[in-house]
Amino acid sequence: MKYKIKLVIIIVLQILTIGCDQFLDVKPNKNLVVPATLDDCQALMDNKVLIEKGLGSGEVWSDDYFLTDANYLSLAENFRTMYRWDRSFIYEGAFNDWKTTYDQIYLCNLVLETLGKIDAKENEKMFYNDVLGQALFHRAHYYFQAVILWGAAYHPNNAKSELGISLRSNLDGDEKTVRASVEECYTYILNDLIRALDVLPETSISPVRPTRYAVASLLGRVYLSMGAFDKARQYIEIALDHNASLMNFNSMNSNLANSFKQFNVEVIFESRGVYPAMLTAKRANVARELIDLYDQKDLRLKLYYAYISAGQYTFKGSYEGNATFFNGISTNENYLNMAECLARAGTLDLAIDHIINLWKNRMSDFNIDQARSDLKAMNQHKLIAMILLERRKELPFRGLRWMDLKRLAALGEISTMTRSVDGQVYELKTDSRHMLLPIPENIVALTGIKQN
Template sequence: MRNIIKTLLLSVIVFGMNSCTEEKILNLSPINNIADDAAFSTPSLIESSMNGVYNAAGVGQYNSTSANGGRGYIWGAAFVEQGECRGEDAVNAATFYQLTYTATYDPTTANNSYYWIDGYRLINRCNLMIEGVTAAVASGTITQAVGNDYIGQAKFLRAITHFELLTYFARPYNFTAGATHLGIPYREVGINTQSEIDSEILKPRNTVAECYTKILADLNDAETLITTNTISKASKNAAIAFKTRVYLHKRDWPNVITEGSKLNTAYTLTALPSGVFTNNLANTESIFSIQHSATSNPGVNGALASMLKTRALVTISPIIWRNASWLLDDKRREEGVMIYTASGRKYTNKYIDATNLSDASPVIRYAEVLLNMAEANARLITPDLGTALTLLNRVRNRSLATPATQAYTAATLPTQTDMVKAILVERRIEFIMEGRRWSDIHRLQGDNIAPIDGIPAKIANGAPAASLFTLGTPYTGTFGVPAIPGSDYKFLWPIPQLELNTNPGLGQNPGW
């Protein structure tokens, strides 16, 4: 953590400018290297500082050797790529994500280490933003209303980043009664002085329950404070939507429904499932996405269109491709629209700009809110299967060739178990290659209806044979990557050795 950035740097701050690595920036002239005491001295510099927080979220620093910076840790692309490759519905076709895919990582592995490092770099930027804006309001540089908007956006990003890190480095909420097991440090102090480094570096891990309390408090503040309303920035509705995700993991079903209901009139699903991706920053369904452009993206070693399509590094797995619930004429199978086929293997076509790498990273969209609410209704002590069915069909029906005959009915999903399992499969289909699979695997450990034990078995690492994608029957072939039980230490990523070198008291995850 001693390497956490101590200044807010304008050349990684302004969208539309050529972004550079932090190492290069530190050698630039002062106009491109604004100290944090000056970064909040004018309204325009404050706006640039906020844009810099988003740039850090979308590009990251890991391996930032190109003009376009890092590999998208953690919200620019890495959450999609790592979230898919930790699950069984993707196949790592080359070596790029092999350590993630096969769970052969260790405390020095770059992918999991920089998830932590770039995650906490982003959190520190959020904290510096909150402190700087608070001072700017006190000095009269900006109004309280403007300041509240910036603070709300920073708290939103701080909350969702802590939450994302929890799903990789800590056990799920229901692992212990009251979630008293170890989580991660919830950092709320901007580090830019030696005394702050000395005090914060020794901060212990919060419990998972404490982290959830702080995450929800930040999201509640964000909901209250933010006035911005655009897909590419944190918004009041994004905070509400993300709360449905957090409460789902907490297994607080009534609050999933309460929060999701606030958005009933704010969004509608696009007419076609592809509509979210052909107009990824201008549609009725996306709630929050990370914006990219030709001059601000994770580069060919990170961008979604590059990694998941043109370089063919990750295929859709035959495990989900051949799942019987994914109907043969489902529009999400449409070749050249949602699917791209090369050498008989199936790849996602959700990210299509292989030239400028400008596809936005879809952090949360309304389809997820609807399915979160569907699952919550189905899991209530007294299940509301009728409402769950309606919400499930709202998402699924737009992809069906003939909804009148193919939609789920009360007769086809008569029990709570049937309903929950159908919703969970629908999530796998709807959000394939959007980074949601690991999140669901994580929260379903020890579930009372559809439990998953650890990391499921996967098809062998490497390019799968084209014949494995033949439709008609579920996949029943061999698994080259064996399942990892939930009790195994490899279920969690290890705390990076770089972190433990400076804060050994933090403690490594058991078994590592």
């Protein structure tokens, strides 16, 4: 049995190494793939090589880091292109988030198709539903990350006319590749998550397997990105009612190279991001603008960042406990998602409660009464602005910044971003077109879909 499961994984890995072009334009040879049992399907869902690959392109285009000229020149040309916000050939070479996305979608569809052929016995129903929910969750998670990169920002007035990404619900290579509307993409994502919410268990043997509360958290994130704050609040409440744990940063050692442990109490769903070479600690310097947001009582400054020299910092605060990037779901994000939803609804006192609960675990010598008084003196607009800054301070390099930049750009709340390379300034305008990453040129040529 173990040999067969390993064989299934090896064959699927071989298919995925061929590339996403085949999935989007050429018939995959399903006869080569042999998953047939629930154990086979679970093994595929558990394979870290396949599942734990969060997308990193949004972090590359975001504003939380910069490169020195020397580090910029040390990069391959496609990475230099990405850093300059150029729109051509950014996915040449080994790093390709589009391929990663559709590799994972193929895997999820393979598992879902296999499950459709299994007549689960009564004593297998819980196992069957668990695997089904995992595949639906992962598919929704990847489609959501992808639509954030390549689809227009969600707005109810134009979501039916704006382009999103290509949606695949099966393994049919003959199906014509088209870009669905933003409305269709979000509807698909939400439907998968709501189905997963109904079948996944409340607990799992490891955070790498999603639970009902991971689904609720992701639903909150998706609805937040859509500006549907009441809906987001509904699902975040489910997640926080189950787990509202926060680490107290006062008890942590900031002198360690990595101060956080993997699978810590805040982690609801474990996933790591695969980020390009420019974001490694050896190259990426944290933006001074971000560093300046922290005051001296803020323990995150020393726990998240390592001081190098001359005011330069690198990021060390991954919840992976090492140099890789955490790309999953955690309670600290849920606190901030809830605070923003409450503040935008005008429920300011409850929003303040969530910020206070976060701050008392993040600050030294924290005066709750003074903090509450300062926050209560803010009007709604100022409180929302403060919460958005708090998101940036609490959740750096987590695969969330581009989502925030994009939704705030759609609301007109951010302006043009700039970068300097060898004395030349590059700009990224925050209009609707420039906030869309380009689709790989070979995919456009193969399928004929419209380029961003």
